[in-house]
Every structure is written in C-alpha cells, then in structure tokens.
Amino acid sequence: MAPYATGTDTPHSIDAGETLNTNTSDITVVASTRAVVEDRLTAATIVISTITGKITSIFHSVLPASSFPAGTPYTDYSPHVLLPGLVDAHVHLNEPGRTEWEGFWTGTRAAAFGGVTTVVDMPLNAIPPTTTVAGLKEKIAAAEGQCWVDVGFYGGIVPGNVHELKPLVRGGVRGFKGFLIDSGVEEFPAVSSADIAAVFEELADEPTTVMFHAEMIPPISASVGDDVQWSLPPLEPSGPLDRYQTFLDSRPSSFETYAILEILSLAHLAPKLPLHVVHLSAIEAIPMIRQARANGVKITTETCFHYLSLAAEQIQEGDTRHKCCPPIREQANQDGLWQELLDRKDSIIKTVVSDHSPCTPNLKLLPSHLPGAEGGLKAGCSSDQGKGDFFSAWGGISSVGLGISILWTEAMRRSLPVDETIRNMAFWCCGNTAKQVGLEHRKGSLKVGMDGDVAVFDDEAKFEVQSNAMLFRNKCSPYQGKTLKGVVRDTWLRGFGGRDGDERWRCVLLGAGYKQQAVRGVYLYFERCGLMMHERLSHY
Numbered sequence: 314m315a316p317y318a319t320g321t322d323t324p325h326s327i328d329a330g331e332t333l334n335t336n337t338s339d340i341t342v343v344a345s346t347r348a349v350v351e352d353r354l355t356a357a358t359i360v361i362s363t364i365t366g367k368i369t370s371i372f373h374s375v376l377p378a379s380s381f382p383a384g385t386p387y388t389d390y391s392p393h394v395l396l397p398g399l400v401d402a403h404v405h406l407n408e409p410g411r412t413e414w415e416g417f418w419t420g421t422r423a424a425a426f427g428g429v430t431t432v433v434d435m436p437l438n439a440i441p442p443t444t445t446v447a448g449l450k451e452k453i454a455a456a457e458g459q460c461w462v463d464v465g466f467y468g469g470i471v472p473g474n475v476h477e478l479k480p481l482v483r484g485g486v487r488g489f490k491g492f493l494i495d496s497g498v499e500e501f502p503a504v505s506s507a508d509i510a511a512v513f514e515e516l517a518d519e520p521t522t523v524m525f526h527a528e529m530i531p532p533i534s535a536s537v538g539d540d541v542q543w544s545l546p547p548l549e550p551s552g553p554l555d556r557y558q559t560f561l562d563s564r565p566s567s568f569e570t571y572a573i574l575e576i577l578s579l580a581h582l583a584p585k586l587p588l589h590v591v592h593l594s595a596i597e598a599i600p601m602i603r604q605a606r607a608n609g610v611k612i613t614t615e616t617c618f619h620y621l622s623l624a625a626e627q628i629q630e631g632d633t634r635h636k637c638c639p640p641i642r643e644q645a646n647q648d649g650l651w652q653e654l655l656d657r658k659d660s661i662i663k664t665v666v667s668d669h670s671p672c673t674p675n676l677k678l679l680p681s682h683l684p685g686a687e688g689g690l691k692a693g694c695s696s697d698q699g700k701g702d703f704f705s706a707w708g709g710i711s712s713v714g715l716g717i718s719i720l721w722t723e724a725m726r727r728s729l730p731v732d733e734t735i736r737n738m739a740f741w742c743c744g745n746t747a748k749q750v751g752l753e754h755r756k757g758s759l760k761v762g763m764d765g766d767v768a769v770f771d772d773e774a775k776f777e778v779q780s781n782a783m784l785f786r787n788k789c790s791p792y793q794g795k796t797l798k799g800v801v802r803d804t805w806l807r808g809f810g811g812r813d814g815d816e817r818w819r820c821v822l823l824g825a826g827y828k829q830q831a832v833r834g835v836y837l838y839f840e841r842c843g844l845m846m847h848e849r850l851s852h853y
C-alpha cells in the first residue's frame with residue numbers, strides 16, 4: 314500500500330519503490346509503527362529538515378530507509394512511540410541569583426533527558442525576578458549558550474509593576490503570573506485585589522495570559538499558612554510540625570476556592586483576556602471554574618504530575634520532599650483530578666506540568682535518613698534537630714524530565730487504556746501546553762511545518778529514579794527510589810537528536826557531543842518569539 318503524506322512541503326509524496334529526490338544532507342528521518350500524529354496513534358515516517366528544523370513531511374506508514382537517498386540519517390524506533398516533544402509550561406530555573414537552586418544548564422538538560430523540548434520559566438525565584446524588562450534581559454543573558462532545549466519566559470505581576478507589563482508583552486513573555494498568598498521569596502510579593510484589577514485593565518486587550526497561584530487566606534480562617542507555626546490559638550498548628558497532616562490542615566482547599574472566587578469576581582474587567590490557574594490541587598475548585606467557563610469566562614487550569622501521582626496518606630513523617638503549595642492532598646482528591654482530566658472535552662484542567670521548583674538540600678530540612686538529605690546518608694553525621702519541619706522547609710518539588718514517566722506509571726496503575734492514554738499525554742503535555750503559552754503554531758504536535766521536536770517513548774521499559782535519572786542540579790525529589798514505567802529513549806529538538814536511546818543517555822550524562830546539537834540557543838528562539846507579537850493567544 315502506498316503511503317500518503319500530509320502537508321505540502323517536499324518531499325511530500327512517494328510511490329512504492331521510488332526514492333525521494335532530496336538532498337541527502339538536508340533531512341533526517343524518524344519512523345515508528347506508533348506515533349501520535351494529530352491526535353491519532355498511527356504508523357508514521359517523519360521527515361525533518363535539518364536546515365529549518367521543521368517537519369517537512371509525514372508519511373502514515375513506516376517507510377524503509379531505502380526510500381530515501383543513500384546517506385540520509387534514518388532511525389526506525391518501532392515499537393516505541395513517537396510523541397511530540399513535551400512543552401513543560403511551568404518550570405523554575407532560578408538563574409541568575411539562585412543558581413545554586415537550579416540553572417539553565419542543569420534544568421534544561423534534565424528536561425531534554427525526559428523528552429521535554431520546550432520549558433517556560435516562571436518569573437520567580439531568580440534574582441532579579443522577571444517583573445521588569447530589565448529583569449527579562451538579565452534572564453535572557455543568563456540563559457544564553459546554556460540551554461539544551463527551547464526556553465520561553467513568563468513575566469511576573471507584583472504590586473507596583475503595572476507599567477512594566479505591556480513592555481514585557483512586547484519583549485516576548487509567554488504570559489504573566491501573580492500570587493495571592495506569600496510566594497516564599499521576598500522579592501516577589503503577593504498582589505491585592507486592587508493590584509489584580511489594575512493588571513486586568515492594563516492587559517485587557519493584550520495578546521497574553523494572566524495566571525495565578527490561587528491560594529488566598531480567607532478573612533476568617535483557622536490557619537495562616539506557613540505562619541501557623543508561630544501562631545497562638547485559634548490559629549495554632551493542629552499537630553506536630555513534622556507531621557504531613559498538620560501541614561495539609563494549614564492549607565485547606567478553601568485557600569484555593571477563595572482565591573479562585575476572588576479572581577472570578579474581577580474577570581469582568583478583562584473579558585477577552587485569557588486567565589489561568591497554575592497548579593490546581595483542590596477538586597473543590599472544579600465546579601466553580603466549570604460554571605465560570607459556562608458563563609463565558611476565559612479561564613483554564615493546569616495540574617501537576619505530583620498531584621496526579623502522590624497522596625497525603627503515603628507521606629511519611631518529616632519527608633519534606635513532598636512539601637509544595639498548594640499541598641498534595643488525599644488519595645480521593647487525586648482520584649478526582651484524574652476523573653476531571655479524563656473528561657477531555659469538558660475538563661477545566663487542560664494541561665499537566667511539572668512545577669519543577671527546586672532548592673538547595675539544606676532548605677528542604679530533610680532528616681538525614683531520607684534520600685536527598687543534606688550531607689547524604691552518612692549515619693550519625695548530623696543532628697536532625699529542626700529537620701522534617703514541613704512549615705519551615707522550602708516548598709517545591711523537583712521533577713522536570715520525569716513527568717511523562719510519572720504520568721504513564723500512574724495511568725497504568727489505574728489500568729487506563731494504553732492507546733488512549735498515549736494520545737491523552739500528548740494532548741495534556743504537548744499540544745495544550747504549547748497552546749497555553751501561544752506556541753501552538755510550532756510546538757506540541759507532529760505536523761508538517763512544526764518544529765521537528767520528537768520524544769521517543771518506550772512505554773514498556775522501567776527505571777528506578779536515582780541520581781543518574783535526575784539531571785537537575787539538586788538530587789532531591791519525592792520520586793527518588795521509585796520505579797517508573799516508561800522511558801524516553803531519545804529526544805529530538807528541531808531535527809537534532811541522538812542515535813539510539815542508550816547512546817543518548819550516555820551523551821546526556823557525559824554532556825558529550827550533545828550540547829551543540831541540542832540547542833541552537835535560547836537566543837534564536839527568543840528572536841522568533843519577537844515575530845509572534847501580533848498574534849493573539851488562542852483560547853480553548
């Protein structure tokens with residue numbers, strides 16, 4: 314049967330037995346019996362121009378290497394799955410200023426390792442934060458020459474920076490983020506309702522998205538978040554500070570629902586402006602967002618790999634690797650998030666991201682018996698005084714590059730259908746995340762004209778998460794020691810990639826021969842963002 318092609322770029326069609334009339338050095342070819350092409354799981358042969366980095370043809374069958382001119386780089390990955398390169402729309406890279414927490418080199422290398430070909434960097438915890446054009450320029454300068462994958466940047470919303478927002482849009486930021494509760498770092502204060510109103514008015518007609526860390530302390534509350542540790546009755550902690558339940562009790566679902574109601578109450582000020590709730594945890598917020606969407610409010614949410622795979626009941630005393638905000642909730646909440654997510658057509662949760670938010674081991678206050686603790690696991694070497702305090706520990710989970718395996722492992726644990734889950738993962742982590750940040754015309758799907766970004770996913774293989782699978786700077790993650798199903802064998806970024814999977818793993822680990830292939834640079838990418846200034850983000 315003759316394969317057929319999509320798209321119009323050459324080479325675009327082929328008769329059986331013929332070879333393509335193509336300059337050998339200008340294309341590279343990847344194929345598999347299983348690829349996610351425009352939401353279908355199908356056999357595919359994908360031709361990528363090594364000059365433009367774009368996909369020039371897709372044939373819906375596995376063509377043999379002999380179909381292409383001698384010398385054409387060709388890899389048949391069957392039966393592994395070709396996924397679009399993942400777009401992780403929520404990553405904290407922390408450079409400059411807190412590079413010891415994470416940096417462009419380590420963070421993007423960890424991303425590439427896990428099939429992520431685009432990360433979008435959050436506007437905090439670097440110093441300066443990306444709340445001014447000057448801060449954005451510092452970010453770009455710090456990223457230059459260090460990135461293994463494409464990188465985009467968000468801008469930040471803090472009290473008093475309204476005048477910076479339009480210039481930041483012109484500067485290419487992929488959206489904005491603000492906090493309704495203490496962010497944990499002093500240079501990125503929370504905004505008030507009056508600040509949000511001013512932001513909505515300023516950005517009402519801009520081609521951007523405004524996102525919120527949606528936790529807010531209700532006026533009458535039994536908790537004051539992390540400050541609970543110093544509080545007297547009735548706001549005192551409900552139990553020992555190293556007990557996870559005490560921490561969970563201090564950040565109830567009502568923090569999320571109250572914040573979301575506050576955002577929704579102001580949404581009429583900018584009816585055309587897409588709004589987005591980052592890292593939704595509480596299922597109690599789902600009905601109110603569904604209702605708002607039904608009423609025409611342009612609001613979407615994301616959730617994170619950790620809310621879909623970890624549960625409060627499993628978290629051991631003092632295991633602060635699990636601290637993040639909003640918190641990981643009970644198993645029933647996790648089940649509810651999955652249920653919502655799987656309702657693809659109507660789900661308010663459109664994307665799944667990492668919220669990779671690391672810090673140095675000392676700030677995690679991990680007791681010495683837990684992997685990832687400061688100073689390792691040397692018996693009796695350090696005092697555990699003050700360790701395991703969920704309130705004083707830094708909140709954030711490291712997982713960039715592990716996401717697709719986490720999701721797959723959990724989906725298989727839940728006995729979800731294989732083919733549908735593969736398509737769903739591409740939907741949540743590639744297509745929709747690209748859309749969220751206005752890059753859907755070049756990222757997030759395998760289609761002619763898109764960037765040649767491909768994640769080669771071996772859905773049968775397993776690996777144990779240890780240091781050699783955590784390429785981020787600080788090897789401290791709640792996934793350490795867990796066995797995950799699903800291994801990314803290879804990552805292609807705009808037509809540049811490794812050979813077979815094991816070879817690439819070695820390349821990445823050694824940093825050899827991969828850097829110059831992997832990245833044509835954040836700079837090039839960023840220049841192209843400049844071309845997108847007059848495009849309005851689509852909403853979905």
Ligand SMILES: [Zn+2]
Nearest residue numbers: 403435668670
């Ligand atoms: Zn975050």
